[in-house]
Amino acid sequence: MPFSSLSEIKTRLDCGETTAVEVAQLYLDRIAAHNEQLNAFVHLDADHVLGQAQASDAYRAAHGVHGARALEGLPIAIKDIFCTQDGPTQCCSNILKDFHAPYDAHVITKLKEAGAVLVGKTNMDEFAMGSSTETSAFGVCRNPWNTDRIPGGSSGGSASAVAAALTPAALGTDTGGSIRQPASLTGITGMKPTYGRVSRRGIIAFASSLDQAGPMTRTVKDAAMLTAAIEGHDPLDSTTVADAPQLDWLKACEQRNMQGMKIGVPKEYFVEGMDAEVRASVEEALKQCEALGAELVDISLPNTDLAVAAYYVIAPSEASANLSRYDSVRFGHRCENPEDLLDMYTRSRDEGFGSEVKRRILTGAFALSSGYYDAYYLKAQQVRTLIQQDFTQAFEKVDVIATPTSPVTAFKIGEKTDDPLTMYLSDIYTIAVNLAGLPGLSQPCGLAQGLPVGLQWIAPAWREDVLLGTASAYEAATDWHKQVPAAFNEISGGKA
Amino acid sequence: MSWEVVIGLEVHCQINTKTKAFCGCSTAFGAEPNTQTCPVCLGMPGQLPVLNAVAVDKTILTGLAIYADINLESKFDRKNYFYPDLPKGYQITQFTVPLVEHGHIDIVTKSRGAKRIGVTRIHMEEDAGKSMHEGLDAVSHIDLNRSGIPLMEIVSEPDMRSSDEAIAYLKNLHQVIRFLGVSGADMEKGQFRCDANVSVRRPGEPFGTRTEMKNMNSFRFIKQAIDYEVVRQIEVIEDGGAVIQESRLWDSVKNESRSMRTKEEANDYRYFPEPDLPPLRVSQLEVDNIKAGMPELPHQLHARFEAEFGLSAYDADVLTQTRELSGWYEALVAAHPADPKRCANWMANELLGRLKEMNKDLAHCPISAQAFAQLLDRMADSTISGKTAKDVLDAMMETGVSADDFIEAKGLKQVSDSGEIDAMIQAIMDANPNQLAAYRGGKEKLFGFFVGQVMKASKGQANPAMVNQRLKELLKAS
Known part of the structure; x- marks a missing residue:
């Protein structure tokens, strides 16, 4: 059972074949066995997990099969970026070491309301700034497919945990690819919904x-189940959209629409420099889609090459302001014996933030500073508009766009840490989707030298149904999502 | 060669909403420190702002009252700087596109007459908390109750040429804001705060380098600070120096200002669009509805009081200072419609004078406008004289008694019966034959003597006008 999907576990729970406590215990045992090696979880309170599972079993007993909630008894791991009342929320940064939020993020509240069992906090790049989970203040996270390699990032802990079946599913966040890229590098499915679909309240802002x-998640359907539970307008997040088109998330998966689909293949995403095997895997996947009845359409997204540059102005600019609140005045790390206010600010922040976070704060503060704003921030926003227009024009011709998720497979730990610019290019295929606010999904589509390759789907805003339908069709015709890292697939001893 | 003073003003005015600009915390003044806070106004991780719609409406109302344009789409920006009482490390404000632009306020000063002062913009923003350093040994305390209270920043054009004009502008603005009920505007509570940008130049030349005067919490201090700064700048220039661009703090104890920070030391605020808030969109219909609900403004009332009630400019001025005053006056006229001018005179001079002596404001006046009208009625129908009325008013203010009850109880009713008055006069003439003879012999000064004697005999209750008239006739007759 460890490599079962959420929906498979749900069926077994609904049939009474297992209990939430048994399921929770199974994954707790796996975490106990493997986490030291992977460092996927940075916080875990086993008693608290079992307590939630017991409460879920009680709820199910009291309400019957039909009274069970959407995620009743299902374990979900949580990236350390989501504020939770239970346990610490540290964003894998020393500046938030031992910080306990007095509130749950909106999506955490929704998961609890759906009956989910929240399993610990997963490792991530500090403040989600990174593509490898190497900038975490709590140590690097490893890829279960090859533990000398990174799991991608910033949601690397969630990806590693799902890939190694330490949890059947996890929540991540995606600012420039931080769900899709690690999903791709660990052979799982990850979706970034349309900007404004899911409340950001209580998620530490990057x-x-x-x-x-x-x-x-392990499957496209699981991604739909989880998104259905967390999405929706939040009056306390002004960037969620009150009248966003409502979707039937599970039905979208069942429709499996590949026949007659026009799949746009942007030439700018298949260029020199990408790994040849990655390219071959993705091209093979596209052929398979064609065989399933889809029509491949060559398209152009001409401003693609500007996306990374624009992103690395906009994201650090916003981050430089978002991270100002970590000033040691009200919470978080404060240096010993500050001489005065300035000393307190500078030393506390110097000690609390890691070097990548500092790099981005400086980059952002510079881009926004007087005399440079027009040349950097404003220009980047103009590029952002052009990128949005590229997609708008493309979606006049095609239903969905397919690309590789990452130009390379999982790289070695330490391989790129000294070269931030090369590291930044890890997100070259995912960043434009964030800049345009579109939904994107990565699913496994091959193995290159034993490492997973991801296929990225991009749909028009609010059309996650298109993503889910297309990806479901591909998943139904292939076995890549069933591939698991052999080292973590020992025969399970338990009843499950 | 003379100097010309150039003044522009920035007013930060707290909007009197029940809850803060971006969260649900109370805005009540004077609570225990840090009891009116929540994760949003404390700047906790992951917390997001939600704009207070009432604050938007009140800013629009203020904009309409100064004849400004309302931007149907405006934007919020982040103003970045570090200070312990600024929890997020940035203030949410409106930098590029404010809600209100291009208004004006008309002023009149004795020295320069009528003038129109441009209002560049009104934008919405949030207040910071308060830092307290004094009286604390090597530690600072921070109260974040004020953090996130909605503010309007009202920015004038550099149109004022004297401290008198600046004060006239501020008083007009203050009055409008009080009339609209959009702010308590209590300067002592920091609800209406003014920074003054001051420079001097030779007439016709470009603007000089300006300094920003801060920390003035009364009209008097603002005037003193501006006057001080003008003298200082002129001295600097005439001594061959140059004014440096800086912020200066006014010290109202020492009556001087000192440099707070120079331009070089100033923050680069690194403004950029606030990504947590979508652009603020309001419809023309909403603006029209707000306009329809606008109360009559001070200058409109002023004009109407002059035209409709025949008041002097001075009386109209006094009675339109606040909405309470004009409302009380209108209630008084409604109850005593025969003579609006009498209403104005008696209210402005007698009633307000007594309130001031009692250290009370109109809201705590012991008598109602209707009760006051009864007193005026008794003067109008000659039941009492004006002099008696003042005594009656004293009693009314002191005990709350009605005019009629007091007149009745004290027997103050004026004698206006000509027969009775004639009889009194006759008795006085009979008792003073020498004076009568002298008067009739041409010593007309003695007229006053007879008036006094009759009034004394009547214990002040004889109608003085009738006494005058009857005396003139009876003293002549022989």
Whole structure:
């Protein structure tokens, strides 16, 4: 059972074949066995997990099969960026070491209301700034497919945990690819919903105009189930949209619409520099879609090459302001014996933030500073508009766009840490989707030298149904999502 | 060669909403420190702002009252700086596109007459908390109750040429804001705060380098600070120096200002669009509805009081200072419609004078406008004289007694019966034959003597006008 999908576990729970406590215990045992190696979880309170599972079993007993809630008894791991009343919320940063939020993020409240069992906090790049989960203040996280390699980032802990079946599903956040890229590098499914679909309230902000929470799961249907539970207008997040088109999330998966679909293939995403095997895997996947009845259409997204540059102005600019609140005045790390206010600010922040976070704060503050604003921030916003227009024009011709999720497979730990610019290019295929506010989904579509390759789907705003339908069709015709890292697939001893 | 003073003013005015600009915390003044806070106004991780719609409406109302344009789409920006009483490390404000632009306020000063002062913009923003350093040994305390209270920042054009004009502008603005009921505007509570940008130049030349005067919490201090700064700048220039652009703090104890920070030390606020708030959109219909609900403004009332009630400019001025005053006056006229001028005179001079002596405001006046009208009625129908009325008013103010009850109880009713008055006069003439003879012999000064004697005999209750008239006739007759 460890590698079962959420929906499979749900069926077994509904049939009374297992209990939430048994399920929780199974994954707790796996975490106990494997987390030291992977460092996917940075906080876990086993008793608290079992307590939730017991409460869920009690709820199910009291309300019957039909009274069970949408995620009744299902374990979901939580990226350390989501504020939770239970346990610490540290964003994998020393500046928030031992910080306990007095509130739950909106999506955490929704998961609780749906009956989910929240399983610990997962590792991530500090403040979600990174593509490898190497900038975490709590140590690097490892890829279960090859533990010398990174799991991607910033939601690397969630990706690693799902890939190694330490949890059947997890929540991540995606600012420039932080769900999709690690999903791709660990062979799981991850979706970034349309900006404004999911409330950001209680999610520690990195870049407010780009951040979006989403599911990291074993299957497309699981992604739909989890998104259905967390999405929706939040009056306390003014960037969620009150009249967003409502979707029937599970039905969207069942429709499996590949026949007659026009799939746009942007030439700018298949260029020199990408891994040849990754390219081959994605091209093979596209052929398979064609065989399933889809029509491949060559398209152009001409401003693609500007996306990374624009992103690395906009995201750090917003971050530089978002991270100002970590000033040691009200909460968070404060240096010893500050001499005066300035000393308190500078030393506390110097000690609390890691080097990548500092790099981005400085970059952002510079881009916004007087005399440079027009050349950097304003120009980047103009590029953002052009990128949005690229997509708008493309979607006049095609229903959905398919690309690789990452130009390379999981790279080695330490390989890019000294070269931030190369690291930044890890997100070259995912960033434009955030800049345009569109929904994107990554699913496994191959293995290259034993490492997973991801296929990215991009749909028009509010059309997650298109993503889910297309990805479901591909998933139904292939077995890539059933591939699991052999080292973590030992025969389970339990009843499950 | 003379100097010309150039003044522009920035007013930060707290909007009197029940809850803060971006969260549900109370805005009540004077609570225990940090009891009116929540994760949003404390700047906790992941918390997001939600704009207070009432604050928007009140800003629009203020904009309409100064004949400004309302931007149907405006934007919020972040103003970045570090200070312990600014929890997020940035203030949410409106930088590029404010809600209100291009208004004006008309002023009149004795020295320069009527003038129109441009209002560049009114934008919405949030207040910071308060830092307290004094009386604390090597520690600072921070109260974040004020953090997030909605503010309007009202920015004038550099149109004022004297401190008198600046004060006239501020008083007009203050009056309008009080009339609209959009702010308590209590300067002592920091609800209406003014920064003054001051520069001097030779007439016809470009603007000089300006300094920003801060920390003035009364009209008097603002005037003193501006006057001080003008003298200081002129001295600097005439001594061959140059004014440096800086912020200066006014010290109202020492009556001087000192430099707070120079331009070089000033923050680069790194403004950029607030990504947590979509652009603020209001419809023309909403603006029209707000306009339809606008109360009569001070200058409109002023004009109407002059035209409709025949008041002097001075009386109209006094009675339109606040909405309470004009409302009380109109209630008084409604109850005593025969003579609006009498209403104005008696209210402005007698009633307000007594209130001032009692250290009370109109809201706590012991008598109603209707009760006051009864007193005026008794003067109009000659039941009492004006002199008696003042005594009656004293009693009314002191005990709340009605005019009629007091007149009745004290027997103050004026004698206006000509027969009775004639009889009194006859008795006085009979008792003073020498004076009568002298008067009839041409010593007309003695007329006053007879008036006094009759009034004394009547214990002040004889109608003085009738006494005058009857005396003139009876003293002549022989």
